[in-house]
Amino acid sequence: MSDHGESSDGGHDAHCVIDATGRPPTADGPPYAECVLCRKPTEYSESYKGITLCPVCEWQEAQRTACSG
Numbered sequence: 001m002s003d004h005g006e007s008s009d010g011g012h013d014a015h016c017v018i019d020a021t022g023r024p025p026t027a028d029g030p031p032y033a034e035c036v037l038c039r040k041p042t043e044y045s046e047s048y049k050g051i052t053l054c055p056v057c058e059w060q061e062a063q064r065t066a067c068s069g
Contacts, residue, residue: 025048
């Protein structure tokens, strides 16, 4: 074990299934989930449990949270 706090598997959790992008998987077709902000259809499956944003709101949220430098 290193002194950097990494586990014996290189610091990666073998059971972690969360996408590194933090985005839900896109749907292959309808029905689509509604955007939690504007209620328009998103590109995500209706069966997805969690926060879903349409492409426009997703872009606006990314702009809002981006580092302004």
